[in-house]
Amino acid sequence: METDSEMARGKIQIKKIVNSTERQVTYSKRRNGLSKKAHELAVLYDAEKMQENLEKLKEVDRKIRRETRQKMDQGLDDLRFQDLRNL
Secondary structure: OOOHHHHOOOOOOOOOOOOHHHHHHHHHHHHHHHHHHHHHHHHHOOOHHHHHHHHHHHHHHHHHHHHHHHHHHHHHHOOOHHHHHOO
């Protein structure tokens, strides 16, 4: 049977992720993980104010993601069909 130290995840080097797809996936996973932990803490400690702040942060995050998608779509408007296929 493995001990806790054998089951622990290894440390990662914190640096910019160059590949944009990997960066987006990692960001998404970490964002969701942080949201889950914040929610768990708020429930454990009956922190109503923390719950309210968490909901506000989620709304800001949704707004930022929506604006980013819109900006990316606008950037694609100027491209020809062949350019889009090459993306």
